[in-house]
Amino acid sequence: MDKDCVQPIFQFPFTPYDIQTKFMSQLYSTIEEGKLGIFESPTGTGKSLSICCGALQWLKDSRIKLIKNVNEEINVLKHDIDSKSDADDWLQEEYEKIKKNQKLIGLQTQLEKIKKQDEYFKELQNRVAKCKLNTNKIEHYFKAGSKNLKKEKENIEEKDKLDDKEPREDDDLLVENVENENEDGSEDDEIIEEEKDDSVKIYISSRTHSQLSQFVGEIKRTAFSDNTRVVTLASRQHYCINSDVSKLKNVNLINERCLDMQKSKTKSTSTGDDGKVLKKTKTASCTACPYYNQSNINKLKEHILVDIMDMEDLVKCGKKLKACPYYASRMALSDAEVVLVSHAGLVSSGARSGISLKLKNNVVIFDEAHGLTAALENAHSAPVLAKQLSSVKTYLNFYINKFRAKLSSKNLLLLNQISFVIGRLIAMLNVAADAKVYTIEDFVIKAEIDHLNLRPLVEFCKLSRLAPKLHGFSMRYNQQELEEQNKKSTVKKSSFQEFLKNISKKKDEEKVAEKEVTSVETKTNQQPSEVSAGSGLYAVLELLERLCERSEDGRVIVNTHGLHYALLNPNQHFAPLVEDSRSVIVAGGTMEPVKEFQELLTNNSTDTHTTHRVNVVRCEHVVPAENVLGICLTTGPSSVNLHFSYENRSSKELLSEVGRILRNIVSIVPGGVVCFLPSYSYEQVLYEHLQTTGVIEAICKKKTIFREPKLASDVDQVLQKFATAVKMKSAEHNGALLLSVVGGKLSEGLNFSDDLGRCVIVVGMPYPNIKSAELQEKINYINRKTPGGGNIYYENLCMKAVNQCIGRAVRHANDYACVLLVDSRYSRPQTVSALPTFVQKSLQSNCTFGQSIGSIAKFFARHKNKQ
Template sequence: MDVQFPFPFEPYEIQKKFMSELYSTIEKYNLGIFESPTGTGKSLSICCGALQWQKDSYKKYLESLQKEIADLKQKMSSIETTDNWLEEKFEEITIKRNLIALELKLATHKKRIDSFNEMKQRVKKKEKHDVKKAIDYKNKNTDDLEVDNKENGEDKEDVDLILEECEKGSESEDEGDETEENENNDTKIYISSRTHSQLSQFIGEIKRTVFKEDTRVVTLASRQHYCINSEVSRLKNVNLMNERCLDMQKSKNKSTSVDEDGKVLKKTKTKSCTSCPYYNHSNITRLKETMLVEMMDIEDFVKCGKTLKACPYYASRMALEDAEVVLVSHAGMVSAGARSGVSLKLHNNVLILDEAHGLTAALENAHSAPVSAKQLNAVKTFLKFYIDKYRARLSSKNLLTLNQMSFVVGKLVVIIKPKSTAEKQEDTTIMTLEDFVIKAEIDHMNLRPLVEFCRKTRLAPKLHGFSMRYSQQALEEESKRTVDKKSSFKDFLSNISKKKTEVIEKVKEEIKPAIQAPTETSAGSGLYAILDFLDRLCDRSENGRVLVQRGENGLLKYLLLNPAEHFSDIVKQCRSVILAGGTMEPISEFKELLKSDGKEVNVVKCGHVVPPDNVLGVCLSKGPSNVSLNFSYENRMSKELLKEVSSILRNVCSIVPGGVVCFLPSYSYEKIVYENLVANKVIETICKKKSVFREPKSAAEVDQVLNKFAAAIKSKEGNRNGALMLSVVGGKLSEGLNFSDDLGRCIIVIGMPYPNVKSPELQEKMNYLNRTNGSGSAYYENLCMKAVNQCIGRAVRHARDYACVLLVDDRYSRPHTMAALPSFVQKSLMSNCSFGPTVGGMAKFFAKHKNSS
């Protein structure tokens, strides 16, 4: 297909191939699996290929409208006069009707183009005004928004905590219109990636192209990312945030205490507390227009929202209709609930899933519904206390349903309790859904009405408010008052009083640990988790299982064995679905996800932009002491192998310039390797050549460590020639980060990071795959190699880059393992290598590139 793509520079052949194939796949309504190695400009190729198709498609549509209008006008003028005037008039009326409809469509599109141009002018004019107007609003106004639970005091009436009667047909404000028609041919392009930081990269790539001037881009995210109201954002749990936000909107509808700038003029006391000053239509509209014109990532959009005193969450939703490109995370895309929550419509639109190697895991996580023992106990305790406290004020219907819910929660608590108090070791079993409900003794319960009741009456936020309002001290006082009342009875009631006191003391003991639990395990957030879990039980899917983990850290978790059943709906709705990634093997896994009647799957594999001579791939089988290197779980702790690791790192750091990134199978093993380096004083030798850094477990510290790592490589003080980073496979540095040029001259992967084969979840998944298509062992192998390939992809980021990839384990030399490595590594890969020749080869490799640079 001869299409010119406006790349910001002369594209490589593989980039031309990628864009051309992407364009063709979308044009033909097909599905695609695109593999392009990390560092080959995949994101930029996606943007240019997809956006060029979108612009061309829209242009063709307008041209076809104009042609149809011209043809109808021609036909109108050429209507011949006949004796049958009735037929002649009918034809004229039909042509006029069609002509009016087409002209109206064309006028609508032209009006939208003019409207967007006017919006640009409006935003540019207001920019200077907004900068001058920006004052320290936070100190002045947001203090009024901090509504502490204590401020209200202990409302004797507790009206806001009492359940109201369910109203049939009442829908949440978050639920959007389900109509999926796309009559105006406004085909949107949805681009999805694993994290929001990866989505931000697409914003940067589009800004590099000619499309930045006339493409409307919106990034969708939850209230956890977009909410700027401290009263809501401090709740942390996204479900509680959603409920609190909706409460504040209802309050706003009843109140007129906010001016056009979002300033609280009067603090009114309503049933739902203070309304949100950022939920202001005029300000949200301005923020929406700014987003569509200026193309901002999440961080910039939130800052702009604070400046304009407008809600970024609702501004992004408002902008969705006018957007041409919509960026959304995998989690927001693969969950039907998340899609409906933001009214995201897929019908006849294009979906491109980047970093698609993690799609299966994203689908499984989105439908896993875990519930911890802490959550179950918190809900059980507070639900019981809630029922006891408000028994007289609840309707008989609500009281009955609450007791049924309490019964179900109690049964779930029982099933994860250890079989005996002496048993502390965790016991994990996996059951079918039918077996689970029978074992839990809830098979006679109709769970669907219970779940719907909890959602419609908004029990979770009420239970959360109840647990926050009534602290342990308040509960003790309540219990004491109850005891005092009982003490005045006659002797024949004394035994009853004692029993009541014992029950109260027992309730207090149950409440104590729940009260001290953090917000994440509060009764409200816990009930949301339970409702999600019960939702899965209601489906009774044959491909679903329930993991039951008994013990102190008990857990219930729904397992989805076949993610394809939930992805098929997405494939059916979309015009095209494109799965793109650096390594897409095994292709069969993704073909299974894309199964569709009538749509072909186009598989495109691109090479790397880097020449084969710029990559040195080595499968190291023997160490410096000629010891066979096999880092299986049973062997890896041996002193002999740890000594070999120390020698390998010492020698590699002495000959490799710049940065060395060493990936180890787990955090625990990384700690052991580091401690061994320190104990043997090898760390001192390495530090003479390179500064040593370790991957932090806290995500907040990653940037700081990376900056220090980069600074150490750049400084080259004294005899030091770079830095060593000890990292973890599957950790924070193994995906989404670039160790280009001197940051990653050598990538070392020690051992093969196979997941724990004894894991009940993994065993169940493998057994399921063996039963269906006999691919259980292949799936296990692929989990390991996907993780390895992600580590390898951190280096060699452009055509002039060069690096050595050192795979330390004799199992890497197996033919099927080498075949699973990235193609750009395979071209120069040496297998079954001993350490001596390897060090010599590495020295020559870096000497050659030092002289050529």
């Protein structure tokens, strides 16, 4: 920050804690100086609010500073132009005046543009306010006629059903010659208006969309809520409100169907002077989308820029205005000041270009950055399941045989080449009894596809839009088969079944895969989206694109379940994001190991200038040390050594010991207890054992037991019931116990404050499966780069997950909770040092159960007396 720069005054909703002021000040100066930042602020210290206030304060101040500097420069130039010069060289003097005049015009234009932006935003606010008033009147007026509208809608739907029964032609499924397609494959029909966008933006990214919604809530709490333009970006999969499109589930198929619905329904041709056809315009295979309307989308865009909305609000508003939220959010992007986007949408250059994100001179803030490396790895991986390969191979061969006479020779050749490549990939699965790891070069040679240029094949599939056509083909013939089965009591073999019979006699290398297809396709009739040939082809194309890159850091893992391309060093793909941005901030509750993030931000550079650009900021927890009790439990109630290794943890001895620990804990801990277990399968094994031994029944006398659901849709309901049970206290009943899973739906982003989480228990150390071929290759790769680094990486994967669980409790300054780590390995010095600092301050290591239960009882007795 400049020496003469005054320390900013942050507009916080309440008097901030010292650590919050420190966080905002450091964030402000890091952005101002164009540095890179690693910010650690323990969960529950108001990190999200501090990010919003610090970053928005800088944004508003930088704008005021820009206007001030431009005005000053204009005044200086005007003075220089008006002042007379005594210079002898009049020609040089005139030249200098012309240059100054040109610069003056540029500055005045810049100032005028800023002024017009302010006027436009005020105009928007007034227009949206009037629109809301009119909308309410219209809704009231149309309520009386809603029954008629409903009836009319039902009639239309019935007509559509009748229309669907009409015989359909297959011409819409044919791939066209790629010369008729856009050469760049661009979405030329989109209504996105590309405008020059030179205003500074702040991109805030988090792991999930629900966490981004929390940022929306925090921005609304700030003093900037009335004059800040915020937009949340997401894919069509999240924003599509057309049920005919969203039901496709697969994001690629949704994208293709959406673009299809934008195209003209009529086929037109252009002719030359000689009357010959020069160009044919392709025919859309579906009706236009009713929500793809320029006028309505523009109205929704205005609502986005005036009202700060999360994804759910935006979808509701889109349905109300009958406008597409996806295109409205993209239209609003150029005028937005704050852009909220998931890690997945920001870390991939392809995803950034797809939604027109411009990072040049803008600020990027990654919250929940502990998951950033994983997001990078996922964005650049390419998994393909065996059943996807089988489905694509089956339908592609059927497709080629059915349309052979209608296909051009070039298209037929390319389709056969794709079929050949997929056949070779299937052959690789058949010989892979155990997981094998290949470099890219070794894989293409082993698969016998090294002689093929894969890039033109991938481009052909994209330009001809083969995937959605193959998807439509597979869905159409599945449906026909079902209809025939319903009509006939004795099912005759259809052409599809005969085809399956014929291809089952082909090459030996494909026999096993093709046998699997028969059962797979039977299931596909009931759940076509699960094994869709179209979505499977997208997965195959993504793998082929990775093979084209021939990266030295890439590996292909092969087993009987499928193929998986893994990128071992994703840092190189993060470097362009850092280079383009003014400032990049990574923030989280626990940022250890800091070295990992320093390497990510600097791309492993040892250059002094680059490393000095990184500002590391650590904030203490707002909770005093006496409000947290950390215990590393080494032995259980029966003096059994608590070592939950993968081989040992399911023994009846250890399972019974966990039961005894839980029975004692629920008796002395008031309110809610959240117990994290290593996996869903282990949670099931433990629950069944405790049920058999009568422990569940005994616990229920003290606390109601809840279990983490496997379906995300059930999480809210379970949490509400858990919260209700915690509040309902009686003489005998003192709260609830929630059995959760490390890395599951309840281990991140949730708030178990106050009575909801008086005790967090972590049973065992959740190490990833060391037998995983991908993990072993990653560890070996890191060890080759840095001797011993692979083992540290493996240890850190475990402790990151543990620290996320610990962070669910103790959410504000007056909160208090106990953290019980049940495994003797937690007492190791290297493990203790990896725990959050606020837990380390009060940590008791190598504790027997007797010592632990005494400390816990005293801890809660002391806090009960304070109340």
